[in-house]
Amino acid sequence: MKELVELIVKKLVNHPEEVEVTEVENGNNVDVVVKISPDDMGKVIGKNGRTATAIRTVARTCAKKTNKRVDVKFDRV
Secondary structure: OHHHHHHHHHHHOOOHHHOEEEEEEEOOEEEEEEEEOHHHHHHHHOHHHHHHHHHHHHHHHHHHOOOOEEEEEEEEO
């Protein structure tokens, strides 16, 4: 899951070298925390949160194949 989210986010931002993705697995729950530059926050969130919602939807759909639940959170570096 981490690699998928990292790939998508790095393609969206202007500073891909500052993207940090961590994954914490807790049973069937997986928390993916994405840290990005404050300058790129708007690009990742998108208008009315549509881009962030799309990233979460892709991650959750991929996780259903392994019977896991994913929560993607965005934070500043």
